[in-house]
Amino acid sequence: MKTASIIKIAIVTLIIQSAQAQETKKETTPAEIKYSIENCVNHFDLNKATKTKVGYQYWFADKNFTQENTLKMSIVEPGKSTHAPHHHPEEEFFYILEGTAEFFLDGKTVVAGPNTSFYCPPNAEHGISNVGKTDLKYLVIKKDLR
Structure with missing residues (x-):
């Protein structure tokens, strides 16, 4: 007892x-956020970017601001990638702004440059690498599964 x-x-x-x-x-x-023109317009500011091991990233809209989507810009140095191929339950879009990217999706790869988008379905193994001689700059659009 x-x-x-x-x-x-x-x-x-x-x-x-x-x-x-x-x-x-x-x-x-x-x-709880009051949305206004002042906080809904976001101009890129390198001073507010987060340094990473392979370059930096800048969140235009993160999960603490949006209803369910996020928008991030990643800059990756030549010959590097943000991380090894991985998977997660969220779908993800990548949009190449500058440079040359190699996109890995479920065991296959494709190389492409600016004005190209890559779609990653939920739970698919994927990754993106800079295979060019200049910085790779791309947008990442992802739904936040809270």
Whole structure:
């Protein structure tokens, strides 16, 4: 009986701690954002870009701002890729702005340049690499599965 009581107390304590953590961790959701012309227009600013191991990325719209889609620009140095081929449940679009990209999708590759889009269906193994001699600049459009 004593052990059962201790377990019940422990479970109740964990539930309370979890609820408190959720409250303190609560982030601003898009429903709480007041959208205006000032925050809906986003001009690229290199000073606000995030440096990565292979270049940098700039979020025009992230999951904390939009209802369900994100828009990011990635810049990748020659001969590099943002990460190894991977997969995730979200579909994804890539749009090449500058440079030469190699797109990997389920075991096959294609090389293309500016004004080309690549579509990655949900759960497909995919990746993108810079196979050119200049920086690769591309947009990533992805639905945020909250």
